[in-house]
Amino acid sequence: xxxxxxxxxxxxxxxxxxxxxxxxxxxxxxxxxxxxxxxxxxxxxxxxxxxxxxxxxxxxxxxxxxxxxxxxxxxxxxxxxxxxxxxxxxxxxxxxxxxxxxxxxxxxxxxxxxxxxxxxxxxxxxxxx
Numbered sequence: 493x494x495x496x497x498x499x500x501x502x503x504x505x506x507x508x509x510x511x512x513x514x515x516x517x518x519x520x521x522x523x524x525x526x527x528x529x530x531x532x533x534x535x536x537x538x539x540x541x542x543x544x545x546x547x548x549x550x551x552x553x554x555x556x557x558x559x560x561x562x563x564x565x566x567x568x569x570x571x572x573x574x575x576x577x578x579x580x581x582x583x584x585x586x587x588x589x590x591x592x593x594x595x596x597x598x599x600x601x602x603x604x605x606x607x608x609x610x611x612x613x614x615x616x617x618x619x620x621x
Contacts, residue, residue: 508616511584517543518608528613529599530586532571551615559618584617 516527517540526547527534533554535547558564565575572587572595593600602608 508618509582509584510614510616511586512612512614513586514610515547515613516602516608516610518602518606520606527599527602529589529592529596530571530573532596555618564618 513528513530516529518525518527523536524538524540524543525534525536526540526543528547528551531551531554533547533550535543535545535550537543537546554567555564558567568575568584572591574583574585576583576585587595593603
């Protein structure tokens, strides 16, 4: 996955920052699953399109919940993200693949034993204080 570094200008209030996150798509027991290791979120469906809609809903709910509870940055840090503020900009650095594999046994199993394909999806993060 490499590191995803996103910068967002916070001047004038909150803003959104966009980034690309790696997603994995695989099938298990006849169900398509879309999984984002960097956020430990997934969606599922009968088709990849349904799974993507389910993932987008899970991502939206995750961001909404964390934003409303003022826990977004804390949750990203818990997931291994580095967040820094420099010159009025927030920088989000995603965890490395090595870190994700070392801290997530299910991901390691998925990478070793399942047929999957990886793709990137653009998402928006709230640039909250």
